[in-house]
Amino acid sequence: MRFTKGHGTGNDFVIIEDLDGTAELTPAQVAALCDRRFGIGGDGVLRVQRSTDPAAEFFMDYWNSDGSLSEMCGNGVRVFARYLHTRGLAGDVIPVSTRGGLRTAYVEGDWIRVDMAAPTILGESTAIVDGVEHRGLGVSMGNPHLVCDVDADTLATVDLSRAPKTDAGMFPASVNVEFSLKLADDHRRMRVYERGSGETMSCGTGATAVGVAALYTSGRSTGTVTVDVPGGRLAVTLDAHTSWLAGPAVLTYTGDIPL
Template structure:
């Protein structure tokens, strides 16, 4: 079977996007692993599938899959890439809800990621606890941006050193994305993220949102903040009037093609 695909990236966070509105594709664990493999397939951090929306107000249904076959509820950079690919500032239907997109005057792509979630059972965590001060070395904070995020504020090294173990810590029944922050000022941070099911990535959009949200909750950051990762920077704005988190940055179409499966 020949499958048509698009390869896109946001700050080096790269995706294979398959639009099933234009042809069938069965997403088995084998085919997903093959597509994501950088040696035997196309290679990407996540596989993104597009289908016809079935909710009022949505333009396209979007699903995000990690290389290990697990499904993510949201992916910020992939959402911006899908918005750029579809065009016309579409509203994306995701497991995390409807995510409106927009284009800035300078041509960057923004997505409204909705309200962060702080209740322990909704993130989810294993049992009741203060989500602003988890009982782990380094005292991280947790929230959900459509998927579970844990943010440390004591430097970047922990992501690579402990990310794999922390992702699967017993506190996180659905595993967790591990973000490690270096604060530069109240409006600028550096971030490294170990993504569940994918490992270290050059950027993580929902992780950038979570880092700013948890930093504001801790009294460390302002609601407008630039987040710099290895692949580049995102502008994050946690609006005070409705608690929605806006994420703005570049989205690049790398190439398109067909692959035989």
């Protein structure tokens, strides 16, 4: 099987082109592909398939590194679009069908900007790490997030080697948890625990949720927030209609591996 490796601010993916739908992936195979010691290594698998949605030619079949399926991945959409554009399968404006709905990517040089759709504020909740409760704001970006504002010491030391405990009533399918530090009014630094993948270098939907939460808690409905992640920098914009995520997306290498 031919594969391509790519990343968006360190959030890395194994990309499989399967336009004819012949690669029957299993959760065990996905986990093996994403294994960083015995496989290729990655935070997830992006399978490129034909879409059944008339609004998009391609469907992003996204799998977490543990072999579970996910509704959406913001960095994944950007890397997916970079792959389509580089392969000559799409132009500079690329509608992409996902389990979380339609997303449109715009190739703008080294950066790719994605219409992430309008967010939904879910309300306040908590995440517990090592017995310490962190209050946060629930935000849906097509997948669920809990954004917790913390101080610099907490951001540096919080243990994300395992999933924070969260409210199963509010998040029955679990939740991605972001820990966000305010650097300035429109500048945040974050770390994230992604359900199904653990702590990652970046999370596109998570960064978008952090930007949305920053604007929401300051009483604004529009604006742009810079979000620094361990793997780089992203820009989140909220306008009157939708949210936007922009940042670099890079293809690093290709190869072959037997399934």
